[in-house]
Amino acid sequence: MSDRTIRVLLVDDDPLVRTGLRLMLAGADGITVAGEASDGDELDDAVTRTHPDVVLLDVRMPRVDGVTALRRLTADPRPAVIVLTTFRTDGVVLDALRAGAAGFLLKHTPPQQIVDAVRTAADGQPIVSPSVLSQLIEHARSGGAPAAPDLREAGLSQREHDVAMAVADGLGNAEIAEQLYLSLGTVKSHISSALTKLGLENRVQLAIRAHDARPRD
Structure with a gap:
């Protein structure tokens, strides 16, 4: 810009x-x-x-x-x-x-x-920030709402699922690439594909959706 x-x-x-x-x-x-x-x-x-x-x-x-x-x-x-x-x-x-x-x-x-x-x-x-996002989600989930369906039920591949969960953990693209042994371009492609399949607009929504899909302890 x-x-x-x-x-x-x-x-x-x-x-x-x-x-x-x-x-x-x-x-x-x-x-x-x-x-x-x-x-x-x-x-x-x-x-x-x-x-x-x-x-x-x-x-x-x-x-x-x-x-x-x-x-x-x-x-x-x-x-x-x-x-x-x-x-x-x-x-x-x-x-x-x-x-x-x-x-x-x-x-x-x-x-x-x-x-x-x-x-x-x-x-x-x-x-x-990832820490604030986590606090917000934990606050919402403490109210008793059930976890959202597994991301793979929405058509995400295993790799797209793994990348989405890493986004929810607050990792940047370079960190995700290193953690999952992927190229930076592949990480970006997986994020774009996950957004499309889930009908989401941005990375924040993806992080929330992935957080919601995590099983409760």
């Missing part, structure tokens, strides 16, 4: 929050605010109209919340979405990640970290 401007869409019902984000991003090189929306029910139309690379999406809005709006998003190509929340409510954040968010940020995150997150998301990388 370094050779072109990153277009960002702001979606928050609080105009002061949108103003603060707009001013913050305006001072960052290579980033422009392409548009704004004040509620989740405006997301799909705003994405179609402004063609953003990244969306900063508030979780809690009065008419349509961020998670519901994300689930309804049909725009193609789909932008990277970072959800914004005042407090880290694990269930809500995990729902957003399951719906395809690239990650989440607390609204009091320092400005430079928000700018860095926008750039990271625009490069197709997740905005959530």
Whole structure:
């Protein structure tokens, strides 16, 4: 993304929050605010109209919340979405990640970290650390929900299954290649194939799905 401007869409019902984000991003090189929306029910139309690379999406809005709006998003190509929340409510954040968010940020995150997150998301990388993701999933599973079906039941090969589980462990592609004695290109191919077979959008969703498929102790 370094050779072109990153277009960002702001979606928050609080105009002061949108103003603060707009001013913050305006001072960052290579980033422009392409548009704004004040509620989740405006997301799909705003994405179609402004063609953003990244969306900063508030979780809690009065008419349509961020998670519901994300689930309804049909725009193609789909932008990277970072959800914004005042407090880290694990269930809500995990729902957003399951719906395809690239990650989440607390609204009091320092400005430079928000700018860095926008750039990271625009490069197709997740905005959530493996340790935090594991905590979120364990929180959800502690509520008694059953484990998801084995990934191989969805048509994944044994190697694709192994790679997906390594993604869930927080390993990068190079680490997976070394651990499973595969080339880097083969790892990328297995991840792409697993995403397609499981109907997922990104690496974060794959990690969650693989975590969910692990048997409970």
